[in-house]
Amino acid sequence: MTEPTAPPPVDDGTPLRARVVRADRGALVVVPDDDLGAAAHRADLPRDGLLPLPDGTRVPPTVGDVVQVDRTGAWHATALQPRRTAVVRDSAGRTSLEQAVAANVDVVLVVEHLDPEPDLGRVERLLTLAWRSGARPVVVLTKADLVPDPEGMAAEVARVAIGVDVHAVSVVDGTGLEAVCALLAPGVALVAVGPSGAGKSSLVNALAGREVMATHGLRSDGRGRHTTTHRQLVPLADGAVLVDTPGVRGVGLVAAPEALDTTFADVAALAARCRFSDCAHVSEPGCAVRAAVESGELAERRLASWRKLAREAAYAARRADARLAAEERARWKRVTKEYHQRVRGAGSPRP
Ligand SMILES: Nc1nc2c(ncn2[C@@H]2O[C@H](COP(=O)(O)OP(=O)(O)OP(=O)(O)O)[C@@H](O)[C@H]2O)c(=O)[nH]1
Ligand SMILES: [Mg+2]
Ligand SMILES: [Zn+2]
Incomplete structure (x- = not known):
């Protein structure tokens, strides 16, 4: 790409609404959101690499994000607009389960x-x-x-x-x-x-x-x-x-049962006709999915592919639940610790 070396536009002190062209660890490359063909410019990120959404949650910005940029001095990104859509993949990272x-x-x-x-x-x-x-x-x-x-x-x-x-x-x-x-x-x-x-x-x-x-x-x-x-x-x-984007060997899915049902609308429609609502489509009587495979209407390969992705989505969902539970435990630990400190503090005021 053209390196972001162009001089900044005239700065009148108002924050710039900018689109993220590239997101690296410590800094973004951005262009004005109303002129996406304009020269790109570097905008620094806060030390933790996260930007606040309007509801206060802090997330790492990604390519395509709309950010607010303060142009007084060195440009730095200060806030993130809510995302209309987001392509997310499973992340191997320790700090989050999803990567946008x-x-x-x-x-x-x-x-x-x-x-x-x-x-x-x-x-x-x-x-x-x-x-x-x-x-x-x-x-x-x-x-x-x-x-x-x-x-x-x-x-x-x-x-x-x-x-x-x-x-x-x-x-x-x-x-x-x-x-x-x-x-x-x-x-x-x-x-x-x-x-x-x-x-x-x-x-x-x-x-x-x-x-x-x-x-x-x-x-x-x-x-x-x-x-x-x-x-x-x-x-x-x-x-x-x-x-x-760089090519990927296999992108991990995040939990997405609805997305799976859309991709495999044919399998989902068949499954809805199985006699048992919790049919596993293995050997249950009245299984419309197995019947479709036997009649050649549904390819065995497609059923196997659906199973594989469904298992993966279920695993991702369990992992997300486990993380939520861990976060909740950590929050309670913090809250009770603060409470005990306050109680202790009230009993015997620190010097
Ligand atoms: N014959 C032919 N070759 C193509 C076509 N499109 C791409 N290639 C070749 O395929 C190779 C890979 O193309 P890239 O565009 O670099 O592939 P990429 O998907 O960006 O790959 P990554 O950046 O590694 O993810 C190159 O040698 C291209 O010349 C095509 O339509 N026909
Ligand atoms: Mg490429
Ligand atoms: Zn079935």
């Missing part, structure tokens, strides 16, 4: 390659992540120029992407790009998620009409090093913005 990948996006581009063959389970996982965000998912299948029947493959993927548009594209011969361009409009924010080597940055460059992001130089086999190493918001020519 991108905020305030309207569209999540689930980017998957056609060559090597698309991984349907990964598409289902990323669609669940996308539905959970509140934004609209769109599947983009890249490298259409490398396969003989991209449309046929897109139709296969569309069968596991219920209610979602699926486009086969190529940045080499331009196939399908107009369908993705049709999503762009002034003020629209998108994020591209998908495995390393899928062609996210290549797509970003094609949509931007210039080389904004570095891409993998050699023919990639989809493995090996990640070319994009940090998330970044890129202004596109038509007033839209797109967040490019």
